[in-house]
Amino acid sequence: MGVPLQLNTVSDPATPAFLTKESLDVREGEVLFVNSIMHLHKYVKESRGSLKAVLQAIKKLGPTLVTVVEQDANHNGPFFLGRFLESLHYYSAIFDSLEASLPRSSPQRMKIERGHFGEEIRNIVAFEGSERIERHERADQWRRQLGRAGFQVVGMKSMSQARMMLSVYGCDGYSLACEKGCLLLGWKGKPIMLASAWQVAKASSS
Structure with missing residues (x-):
């Protein structure tokens, strides 16, 4: 199509001091898209x-x-017992979905379970204060936080495409729903992931 594209990957952590047009080399007249995947929590x-x-x-x-x-989960509660129980139900659904999607001998599955989700669970239940960084929240809470920051949700219009992509996995346990502008992925009735798109609200862009 002849449209030049440039991808800038922001390392973790992305401090507000780094998130500037100068640091990211955003030039005048360019169209900027920000894509945050399991990072803002x-x-x-x-x-x-x-x-x-x-x-x-x-x-x-x-x-x-x-x-x-x-991740569509409430892992930011102040009390250990609440976080433990929420984590138990949430990651039970996650591991159940992996069981249905990947064989137990799959190196990819073992890497995901031990290296990613295992470390998440450990951080949620064993750490406190600034050391606890896995603070997942539910879709409603993300809507409130982004709304207060001056963003407005853009309705998701690709449900049919998302369902088609989901059918490629050949697994009946997954479900998709669109709720208040957010695309919600569930496993056997349990919400597990959310995706949403946002624009700067007109009233706050001035």
């Missing part, structure tokens, strides 16, 4: 100031679209 601190600062920095970049993919 790491800024959900107990005071919420860190996430607010990151979202404000993203808004100042003037992006045309911001896409957010996060």
Whole structure:
């Protein structure tokens, strides 16, 4: 199509001081898209100031679209027992979906279970304060946080395409739903992932 594209990968952690047009080499007249995949929850601190600062920095970049993919779970409670029980139910669904999708001998599955989800569970239940960075939240909470930061949700219009992609896995346990502009992925009735798209609200872009 003759449209030049440039991809800038932001390393972790992405501080508000780094999220500037100068640091990211955003040039005048360019159209900017921000894609955050399972990243923003790491800024959900107990005071919420860190996430607010990151979202404000993203808004100042003037992006045309911001896409957010996060785990749809409540792992940010202040009490251990609540987080433990929520993690138990959530990751039971996750591991059950892996059992149905990948054979037990799959190196890919073992890497995901031990290296990724295993470390997440450990951080959620065994750490506190600033050391606890796996602070996943539910879709409603993400809508509130992004709305307060000056973003408005853009309705998802690709349900049929998403369902077609999901059918490729040949597994009946997954479900898709669109709720208040968010695309929700579930496993046997349990929400596990959410995807949403956002624009800077007109009232806050000035």
